[in-house]
Amino acid sequence: MAGVNEMTARRRSPSPPLLTRMRDRSPGLAGGLMGGALAAGLGLASFAVLVMLLWISSPYPDSGPGGAMHVAAALWLLAHGAELVRTDTLSGVPAPLGLPPLLLLALPVWLLHRAGRDAADGGGGDEDDGDHDYDEDLGIAVSTPLVSPRTAWTGVVLGYLAVAVPAALYAAGGVLRPSWVWTGVCVPLVAVVAAGAGVWSAYGRPGRPLRRLLGVLPAGVRPLVLGPDGRPGVAARASAAGAGVLLGGGALLVVVSLVGHGSATQASLLRLTEGWSGRFAVLLLCAALLPNAAVWGAAYALGPGFALGAGHAVGPLASAPAPFLPPFPLLAAVPEAGRGTPVHWAAGVVPVVAAVVVGWTVAKGAVPPEREGTDPGGTRAAAVWPVGRTVRAAALASVLCAAVLAVLAGLSGGPLGADVLSRFGPVWWQAAAATLAWLGLLAIPTAVGVRAWRCRSRRAEEPRIGNQRGDAAEDAHGPGRLRTGARPGRGRYTRTGVAGVAGVAGSPGAANGPRGGGRADGTGAGGSSADDADAEVFWGAAALDGTRGEAAGGSRSAGRAGGARDPGRPGGTRDPGRSGGDEDDAFHGLRDQNRETDFGLYDFLPPGPAPTERSTPPESP
Template sequence: MAGVTEMTARRRSPSPLLTRMRDHSPGLVGGLTGGALAAGLGLASFAMLVMLLWILSPYPDSGPGGAMHVAAALWLLAHGAELVRTDTLSGVPAPLGLPPLLLLALPVWLLHRAARDATDGGGEDEDDDYDTDDERGLAVAASRPLAAPRTAWTGVVVGYLAVAAPAALYAAGGVLRPSWLWTGVCVPLVAVVAAGAGVWSAYGRPGRPLRRLLRVLPAGARPLVLGPDGRPGVATRASAAGLAVLLGGGALLVVGSLAWHGAATQAALLRLTEGWSGRFAVLLLCVALLPNAAVWGAAYALGPGFALGAGHAVGPLASAPAPFLPPFPLLAAVPEAGQGAPVHWAAGAVPVVAALVVGWTVATGALSAERAGTGPGSTRADVWSFGRTVRAAALASTLCAAVFAGLAGLAGGPLGAGVLSRFGPVWWQAAAATLAWLGLLAIPTAVGVRAWRCRSSRPEEPRIGKQREDRAEGTHGPGRLRKGARLGRGRFTRTGVAGIAGVAGGAEAADGGRGAGSARGAGSSGGDEGAEGFWGAGVFDGARGAGAADGPRGAGAADGRDQDPETDFGLYDFLPSDPAPSDRSAPPESA
C-alpha cells in the first residue's frame, strides 16, 4: 500500500491567471454570445418541428429547402411579425398576421435566460468544482454579477438581432415572406423587453427601475402600483387577479363550447386531413392557438365579442353569419348565427366575477392596515380612506383594461385579403368593455366590503379594553391590593421594573398569619419599619406571602437576589410600567 498515491475528492483552485481572466471577462462578449445562442436555439426548435412534420407528411408540397423557409417564417410570426403569403389562387399576395400566442413563450424564455446568464458572467457553476471554504472562491462568488446591466442587456439584444436579420432575409425567399415593417418593429421589441426582464431578474428585481417608469403617473397612484418594498401594489395585484379570472373564464367558455359541439369538432378534424400525421399537425396548431381562444372567449363574455372576418361580429347578444371558413376544430366552438339565447347571456358571469375579485382584492389591501391597527405599535390612521379605496379600485380596473387590450390586439390579425382581413377581437372595444364592467362593479364592491369589515371589527375594541380591565382588576387603587385577594389568583399591584432589589413579605406573612407583606427597595437593609419600597403597600396576600423569608434575614425582609424577576413578574409586563404613586400613608389591607 506504500505505492498507492493518496487521492481526495478536493480539486485544486484555479490558477491566478485563469481567475483574473474570469473576473475581467467582458460582459458585452458574453451578452452577444448569449443573444446569438438564444436566437439560434429558437430557430433550431422551429426547424426541427417543421422538418418532423414534413417528413411525416405523405404529400409534401416542397423539398427540405421549402420546409426550412417555412420554419424561419414561423419563427418571425411567433414574435408578432406579419407574413405575406404569395401562393394564393388569385395570385394577389395575402397577409397572414394571426400569431399563436403560445409560440411566443419560447423566444421570450430564451431571451430572459440569456440576459440573466450574461449578467451573472456565465460562471454560475464554476466555483462548485473547488473548495467552498477558499477565500478566493467566496470573494469571487460575492462579487457577482460581473457584468453591468446595460452592457449585458445591449449585448443580448444586439446578438439576438444579429441572428434575426439573416433569418428574415432567408425567409423572404419562401412562400411566406415577412413584412419588413412588422418585422422591424416586433422582433426588436420582443428582444428589448425580454432581455430587460432577464437583467432585472438577475439583479434581484429592484424597484428603482420600475419607479422611474412610474413617474408618468400621479404621485398618489404610484404606491398603488408599486409598493414601498418593491413588491406589486394593491392595484397591480387586483388587476392581475381580475385578468386571470377573465382569461380563465374565457378558456372555460371555449372548452365548454367545444364539448357542447363535440360532434362538429370531431367532424372538422376528420374532414380537414386524412392522414394521422396531418391530424397531429392540426392538433399542435390548436394547442398553440389555445391562448388566443381564451382571449377571444373573454372578449365574447365582455360583450363586444370578436370578428370572424370583416363585418361579421360574434357576440352574446347577436352573431352575424360568418363567411365560408375551412373546417377548423376551434371554429366549431363559435355559436350559431342569430340572436343570442339565455345560455349565451350567461357568459356575462365571467366579467361579473372578475369585477368582484378586483373589488375584494382592493378591499383586502385597504383593510390590511386596520388588522395591524389592533397590534402593538399600530395606529388607526393607516386605514385607507373612502377616496383612496375608490382610486385604487379605479386604477386596478384601468390597468386590467389596458393589459387586456394589448392581449386582444396580439390575439387577432388578418388571415387574408378582403373579408378575411380581420379576425379576433377589436382591442379598443375590448378595453372599453373591460373598463366599464370593472369600473361599475369593482368600485362599489371594494367600498362595500371595506365598510362591512370595518363595522364588523368595531365591537372587538370594547372587548379588548374589557380584557385589560379584567387583567388589572387586582388593584383598586394605586399600590393597593384588592380586598379578599388570595395567593393562588396571582394578584399584583405594579409591573416588574428593571433594577428591583427584591420582594418580601412581612413578618406576619412569614408566620402565616395576616399575609400582608412589605417589600424593600434597592439598598434597603431590612428592619421593622414596614415600608413598602418600590412596590407599594404589599405585593401578595395570603397565608404564605410570595417571597417571604423565613430564614435569618429578619422580619419578613427578602433580598432581591433570591428572586427571579422573569419568573415572578414577567407575565405582568403588559400593564403600565409607571402608574400613579401609591398612598403610603394607608396601611395594607389584610386578607
C-alpha cells in the same frame, strides 16, 4: 544570499477569491452577444426540429427539406408577432398571414429572459465570490452582478438581432415571406423587452427603474401601482386579478362550447386531414391557439365579441353569418348565427365576477387586517384608506385591466388573407372600452361597499378584543390590592409576580422565612420589615441581576460602605454608612411616595407561584 531570502520572503501569491473572480468574470459585451445569439439559435432550432418532424411524418410532403426549413424560419418570425405574406395563393395575389399563436411567443421570451439574466450575472452570482451592494428598496445587502446592466442588455439584444436578420433573409426565399415592416418592429421590440426583464431580474428586481418609468403618473397614483417596498401596489394587484378572471372565464367559455359542440368538433378534425401525423399537427396548432381563444372568449363575454372576417361579428347579443371557413376544430365552438339567447347572455357573468374580484382586492388593501403590536418589533397595520383613495384605486385598477385586455386583443388577432379574411379576432379598442365600462360600473361600488363592511366588522371586533384582554389581565393578576384611584376589576396587582418574587427572594427577609410570616407590625422573622420587601420589588431588575441582596448573610446594600449595626440582618452585619435613621427615613419616604405609581410597570406580569416555606439558615457565629 540574504538578499535572495529577503526577496523570496516578500513574495505573496494572490488571494484565492481574487483569482476566482478574475477567472469567473464575464467578458462583458462579448458574453451578452454570445448569450443573445445562443437564445436566437435555440429558438430557431426548436422550430426547425418540430417542422422537420412533421415533414418527415407527413405522407404527402409538398416540398423538400429546404422548404421545411424556410417554413420553420417563417414560423419563428411569426412567433414574435411579425406578419407573413403567403405567395402560393390560387389567385396569384399575395395574401397576408398575421395571426400569431400566442403560445409560440412564450419560447422566444423565455430564452431572451434567461440570456439577459445570465449575461448580467457574469459568473459572479456565488455568495462567496460575488460583489455585494445595499438595496435601497429591500434594505438588505444583495449580491451584485459583475456586468453592468446596460452592457449586458445591449449585448443580448445585439446578439439576438445578429441571428434574426439572417433568419429573416433566409425565410424571404420561401413560400411564407416575412413582411419587413412588421419584422423590423416586432422582433427588436420583443428582444428589448424580454432581455431587459432578464437583466432586471438578475439585479433583484429593484423598484428604482419602475419608479422612473412611472414618473409620468401623478404623485398620488404611483403608490397604487408600485408600493414603497418595490412590490406591485393595490391597483396593480387588483388589475392582475381582474385580467386573470377575464381570461380564465374566456377559456372556460371556449371549453364549454367545444364540449357542447363535440360532434362538430370531432367531424372537423376528421375532415380536415387524413392520417395520424396530419391530425397531430392540427392538434398542435389548436394547442398553440388556445391562449388566442381565451382572449376571444373574454371579448365575447364583455360584449363586443370578435370578428370572423370583415363585417362578420360574433357576440352574445347577435352573431352575423360567418364566411366560408375550413373545418377547423376551434371554429366549431363559434355560436350559430342569429340573435342571442339567455344561454349566450349568461356569458356576462364573467365580467361581473371580474369586477367583484377587482373591488374586493382594492377593499382588502384599503382596510388592512389589524395586527397586534405588543411585540418589541411589532407594528400595527396601516390606517384605513379614505373613501376617495379607495375610489381612485378601483378606477386605476379598471384602467390598467382595460389596457391589458387591449394589448392581448391586439396580439391575438390578425389577418388570414385578403378581402373578407382580412380581420380575425377582437378589436382592441372595443375590448378596452367594454372592460373599462364593466369594471368602472361594478368594481368601484364593490370596493366602497366592502370597505364599509370591513370597517364595521373591525370596529365591532375592537370592544370584544378589549374585554378579552381585560379579563385575561384580571385573571393573570388575581386577587390583590388595587392601585390608588383605580376602579374595581382594573389595575389589580400583587407581589407574587416575576419581579415581585425576584425582589422578595433577593431581600434579607426572604432568607429568614416566608413573606408575611413576621410580627404584626410588619417585621419579618429575621427582623426585616415588609417595607424592605417592597423596596426590593421597586428595584426588581436589580434584584433579578443579583446586584442587591447578594446572599442571606451578605451586605445590606452596595451603597452602604460601613457604619451602624443593622439588627435586621443575620449575624448583625454592621452598616457603617448609616448614621442614625435620617438616611433610611428619606429613602422610605421617597419609596412610599412612588411605590404605588412605579409598581404599575409590572402590571403586565403574570402571577408567580405561591411563596414556599424556607428554612432559616443558621446564623454565623
